[in-house]
Amino acid sequence: MASNLLLAVLFLAAAYLIAQWRTFRKLPASLPRVRSKDANISWSTRWAYLTDCQKLFSEAYESFARNGKTCVVPGMGFKDEVHLSAKHTQWIASQPDAVLSPEEGFREIDKGDWNTGSADYIHDPWQSAVIRKDMARVLEILADAVDDELKYAVPEHLNVATQEDVDVLETMRWIVAQISSRFTVGLPLCRNKDYLYQSLAFADLAILNSGLLIYTPSLLKPMVGFLITLPTRYRRWKIKQYVKPLYIERVQRLRQNGLNTKYDNEPTDNLQLMLRYALEKVPQKVNLTAVSDRVCLSNLASFHQTGVTVSHALINIAASNPEFNTAEAIRQEIADVLRANGGVFNKAAAAKMIHTDSVMKESLRTHPFGTRAMIRKVVSPEGVKTPDGHVIPEGATTSVLSWHVHQDPDLYENPSKFDPFRFSRQRIAGTEKRGVDQSGLAFVSTGPTYLPFGHGKHACPGRFLVDMEIKMILHHVLQVYDIELLPEHNGVRPDTPWVTEAMMPPTGVKLRFTRRSVDKN
DSSP: OHHHHHHHHHHHHHHHHHHHHHHHTOSOTTSOBTTOSSSOOOHHHHHHHHHOHHHHHHHHHHHTGGGTOOEEEEOGGGOEEEEEOGGGHHHHHHSOTTTEEHHHHHHHHHOHHHHHSOTHHHHSOHHHHHHHHTHHHHHHHHHHHHHHHHHHHHHHHOOOSSEEEEEHHHHHHHHHHHHHHHHHTOTTGGGOHHHHHHHHHHHHHHHHHHHHHHTSOGGGHHHHHHHHTHHHHHHHHHHHHHHHHHHHHHHHHHHHHOTTSOOTTOOOSHHHHHHHHHHHHOGGGOOHHHHHHHHHHHHHHHHHHHHHHHHHHHHHHHHHHHHHOHHHHHHHHHHHHHHHTTTOOOHHHHHTOHHHHHHHHHHHHHSOSOSOEEEEEEOOTTOEEOTTSOEEOTTOEEEEOHHHHHTOTTTSSSTTSOOTTHHHHHHHHHHHSTTOOOTTOSTTOOBTTBOTTOOGGGSOTTHHHHHHHHHHHHHHHHTTEEEEEOGGGTTOOOOOOEETTEEOOOTTOEEEEEEOOGGGO
């Protein structure tokens, strides 16, 4: 029995490798391979991708990308991927979508058509177009809604009477889910525990499914994809039942009143913006399933990335607090800005919180939610020629090693150290010295030396929302609680492990939350 099982496993492994073999040889031999003098990447190098990707990527960066050179490195699903230099960031951003496609690049990773049942949501992402279309107004809507919802969400999910050790990521996931849902679907659904649970479960399953499907041979994808996405489809169905009454009532009222006028007590959440946009621009695609699935996709982006980012920020604040008094600096700055702004937390106020902004930017520099950026797929039949003279063929995936850019000592002094006010010091110095360029120093800025959000016209549109949300969360949490690392960490921030190329979120990491006395507020 055991021998038969072993033979079956070996047979499946052999079949898998044979099915993937062609992907090893797609790229031209002229492209240099990391750890290789010819076009063949060794099995030991492929194994290194799985077991010590951080070191492998470091070699690729130091030997090639740092010097403006293109190289080939093993990637997810045993595919070979092209890593471009960050010095070519502007060139990447300038390429037409018909040459380098970000949509197809992300399809290679997130497998959105499997998780949502339709590639149309990726090819025509009008749920994101809504945000891009009217960002300034969206931010003001978000500010009012999120600031109000945090008054309920923080006491609900961070209910510490005196002192308690709190699982940071798990707590922040629920807080982020609730406040994001206040903006996405509004009251009262944003406080429905089962809706939030189903939405968080969908996000977790979608990420898990993506990883599994990346390593599934194309021949087996229909069967494997159907089976592993059954739980995801169930979560989508559950979410659709919650969205259904909102969809029916709102679409009916919008059609009755017309799209050129607002009706009495019209909601201002993102679902309403999506419905208005879709009824005007793509009315043939307006149906309950499509709208509900796009809500799921919006939740996937906002829940996961914001939850991980604010968790890392809180851990970094706690770890740096003894040296920099980070938490008190944030409290004092936000209090001063809000006092001068009449107590209103809006876009203008958030822009003045430069120390808080610096803490967030530094946290994302040291602990991003991805180690690569500017992910693209070559879709031009003629391929594309890189600035350093290499022709990359159609079908190849390209990216930039962003985490290693952020750790480059030529770009950042003492790059491995979390220095919370690294960027605010530069902004203050720039204000004092006329002519000093301060562009690129804000959390939401993008450029060749700071790439968590990508760069160019396809830079993440949600970064402005994330900026506002995290500043508000820090305000509502830190005005109530002091935070510190647990004694077991000896004042040193817990490591963030790599699993292949992914820097894992701080799962299970706890901080000690102590309620502040009234006279401290």
